[in-house]
Amino acid sequence: MNVILLGPPGAGKGTQAETIMGTYHIPQISTGDIIRAAIKNQTPKGMEFKNYSEAGSLVPDALVDGLVEDRLAEPDCANGFLLDGFPRTVVQAQWLDQMLKARGRAMDHVVLIEVDDAIIVERIVGRGVDPITGKIYHLKFDPPPTDDIKNRLVFRKDDTTEVLTLRLREYHQKTAPLIPYYERAGLLRRIDGQGSIDEVKQRVLGALGRS
Numbered sequence: 099m100n101v102i103l104l105g106p107p108g109a110g111k112g113t114q115a116e117t118i119m120g121t122y123h124i125p126q127i128s129t130g131d132i133i134r135a136a137i138k139n140q141t142p143k144g145m146e147f148k149n150y151s152e153a154g155s156l157v158p159d160a161l162v163d164g165l166v167e168d169r170l171a172e173p174d175c176a177n178g179f180l181l182d183g184f185p186r187t188v189v190q191a192q193w194l195d196q197m198l199k200a201r202g203r204a205m206d207h208v209v210l211i212e213v214d215d216a217i218i219v220e221r222i223v224g225r226g227v228d229p230i231t232g233k234i235y236h237l238k239f240d241p242p243p244t245d246d247i248k249n250r251l252v253f254r255k256d257d258t259t260e261v262l263t264l265r266l267r268e269y270h271q272k273t274a275p276l277i278p279y280y281e282r283a284g285l286l287r288r289i290d291g292q293g294s295i296d297e298v299k300q301r302v303l304g305a306l307g308r309s
């Protein structure tokens with residue numbers, strides 16, 4: 099099964115991706131994670147990504163498309179994949195359609211997780227990832243169970259109120275046009291992303307045909 103997770107920053111895409119991966123045994127491909135790893139490892143591409151990403155802007159389409167193409171060619175994607183954070187523009191979506199078509203593949207579902215902007219700000223500021231387990235926590239809404247975990251949490255540089263404002267603007271201007279794009283293709287499944295993680299999880303599985 100080939101799935102795209104669509105939604106604003108902080109909609110819970112990363113969290114819900116874990117459920118989909120576990121249920122359908124498909125890998126999560128997060129362009130944000132790939133970009134952050136390249137920046138951390140100071141690769142030549144990482145140096146290019148850094149200025150865009152840390153300022154809350156989208157990286158140019160041509161730079162991201164190549165990353166996705168390489169990743170989808172890996173053997174673990176043979177039976178399906180979950181794209182998280184890609185596509186982010188209509189140009190990326192058109193590129194993806196063509197690239198998949200050339201390989202005899204196509205998307206099955208696009209899950210849109212909808213959350214109001216006001217709630218996003220609350221959710222994003224204060225979230226951190228445990229570098230050992232990869233689990234995402236939130237200091238207020240999903241606090242780490244031990245002080246050890248709390249002390250080692252890593253916070254994203256772009257998860258500040260200022261940068262988030264820019265990321266939301268990018269989302270509404272450049273990514274939201276994907277909603278009618280995938281609606282027309284008959285692939286869009288809308289999910290209310292507000293409520294507990296478990297409630298949203300049930301909605302996501304329901305939309306994909308399992309609950």
Ligand code: AMP
Pocket residue numbers: 107129130131133150151152154155156157158159162182183184185186187190256265
């Ligand atoms: P994310 O972790 O998905 O919120 O992505 C973090 C940052 O990486 C974004 O703010 C962009 O700068 C960059 N990025 C991730 N995915 C894409 C994409 N598909 N197109 C352009 N930039 C992206």
